[in-house]
Amino acid sequence: MRTTIFVMALALALGGCANWPLYSHLPDPDIPVPVPTETSYEEDLAVPNDQIQQVGTLAAPAILTITGSVDACGYDPEAVEFAWPEHPVDDDGDGQPDGFASLTGWYTGDIDLYGFDASTDGWLDASLEWANAPEGDLNAPWRPSEPDGDWAVESDLDFVVFDDGLISSDGGVSRAYPEESPQVLFVGSGTDRVVGVSCHHELPTDYTLTLYLRSL
DSSP: OHHHHHHHHHHHHHHHHTTSOTTTTSOOTTSOOOOOEEEEEEOOTTSOTTSEEEEEEEOSSEEEEEEEEEOOOOEETTOOSSOOOOEEEOSSSSSSOOEEEOOOOEEOSOOEEEEEEESSOEEEEEEEEESSOOSSSBOOOOOTTOTTSGGGGSOOEEEEEEETTEEEEEEEOSSBSSEEOSSOEEEOTTOEEEEEEEEOSSOOEEEEEEEEEEOO
């Protein structure tokens, strides 16, 4: 008797599963998925080093690829041209910030600045790759006192994002290769942004900067 009841219950359960919406969490296949608009831009060598090269208007979703070259590298650790964003530091590991540390100095040499405006709200992130890259995913430390060190034979490019003349994101300043945004930045409709590409180590190199403006 118990066996019969169990078989009947199992049959009812299986019958109910036939109507269960297995793919209810997936997007409606009839709703088109937005395809990013892809455009490319080449560095304008006629633009002076300290001037912004305007690359147009972006509407999310969009992918903009910029190719260029940093022709001179360098870094002055004593320079105070720009104020860097401050970042909390947890010295004792208790999960509470114990203070703030910020980068100091500024780049010398060739600094390429690219400006764009957004016609829609979106999330911005970026990726920077270059030709004379390190063998792995990390550049050697910058050590001018060691002229024959690994740092002297590889290029180390960085990028920063400016908002109204201030550095709003320094997430692209590190020894990583490629340099990528650690988190997306909100860009409101009608706002302007500028992305600067610079070379920290000694050797100039060609680069590709990719900007992604994603829909909200």
